Amino acid sequence: MRQIILSTESGADLPENLVVKHAVQVVPMHVIMDEQDYLDGSLPVTKIYEYYDRTKNIPSTTATNAHEYEEFFTKIKMDNPDCTIIHIGYTSKASSSFQNAVIAGEEIDDLFLIDALNVTGGLAIIVWYAALLLEKEPMIEPIKLVELIKAMVPKSRLAFVPGSLEFLRAGGRVSNLAYLGGALLKIKPCIELIEGKLVSTKKYRGKIAGVAEKLMREYLSQYEIDRKHLYLIYSIGLDEEVKKRMEEIAEEYGFENVKWIQAGAMISTHAGPGGFGIAGLEV
Template identity: 20%
Template sequence: MSPVVVVTDSTAGVRAETAEALGIVVVPLQVVIGATSYADGVDPEASPESVAQALRDYLPVSTSRPSPQVLLDAYEQAAAGGATEIVSVHVSSEVSATHESALLAAKRSPVPVRVVDTGQIGAGTGWAAVAAARAAADGASGFEAADAAQRRADHTTALFSVDTLEYLRRGGRIGSAAALLGSALAVKPILEVTGGRVAPREKVRTQGRAIARLEELAVLGAAAYDVEVTVCHLANESAATGLAGRLAERLADNLGGREIEVCEVAAVLGAHVGPGVVGVVVAPLLPPHHED
């Protein structure tokens, strides 16, 4: 085990096999369906499918951050297992108080904790956590691993298209995209994560055009980088799979044989974006001590 352990939260969508291979500790947020709270990614009642159905059935769905104590428990367990430093990599502080919980927990941790506010949502956070864990496995210090996570997050492109902005509006996560609400029924908005917030990028008239535009923007985001890519969705597997296939062809040189991950968004994110969402995250592979 590396003396530097990476902790992240369930919004990051890090696959279980990836977390196990890299020793990443995933702390769940809470998904509240009706009057019952479930641990995201842990309780089967909080699966993406369950959240999608609850939203379709107009059941109340909300989310909440992990408490500082839950994060502290993760830090203490890592320390008991031999960690001498912890890098805690989290969803943007602009959309979740998870980062605040991590800062509070870090003050009581038995070993030093470096908390990274990725300014990202979903797989953008996940790829940053992976970058930190890979750096730690290669012998990086906590400072170096945290830097690897932050730099990767800063270079990551995260875009998505939703069927409706209603779910984002309900959860208060829509930010400046509220300007689109008046014409939400007439367009399929393309949104991006910028400055840690969800903001409008473009408006198109059909889902087909939205997916095609996501493809073009993802190719632009890859630029000349070697990249890893995630295509995510909620209850829209066919659109996500088709997009991933086309990107695999167009980004073959950038991917260097790496497969594009296709997955459903974490339930806690699905609660805010709603069924039908399709997103793409393009995360450059940056060398250590990369000079921007």
């Protein structure tokens, strides 16, 4: 039986303990600022905020390219000659990364590519699901595991509110007029992944503490989320009291396993500091 190795991009924001425990291979995406290319994961997120404070611009982000994928998959194969790779990728609707993986994988045997149609915690929870399946049944046939993962892709639900409209404006994602109105009224958009696309689905008004609670309760009312696992997502700057309150609500709703993950460079570049999100799998 061939060894199965899971891989994904840095844009999944996988917690380090999960990466280590399940030997998930992570290929970095890119953050570019001051004309320098940084590998996502090697750059402290605080540097992004410092760059914005200094320039009032946000860094640009780029996908993992086909050559990098070829090197990434080839190294996994060299280190594990008889392995099968299952790569669970960042949504193809918001990045060219997955298509680049497809191009690179054309000449690589025993490689399965799955478009997760999700990002950050919504992608991470699919990888986590796959890792738990593999842990429970290490001798599972790769094709069967791939089928189970693909069946879970449309059940992954992610919603988040950015911490700063300034970052959305700087990135061209809101107009100056909308930014000024939102800033004055303390309005924060809710961003969800709909068929792999980042879509603003509703707006909340008020401080992040109240907004986060509204988001979480509405999310848990809208979706029938599996109570075994829940990801709560934060970008640096989210108040500890808010995080504590979100944990209390998760306990109130009966979740057995709640994990916090920090938004990495790819999401933080566009969402800014102090954001909050939630990701789970529908039953």
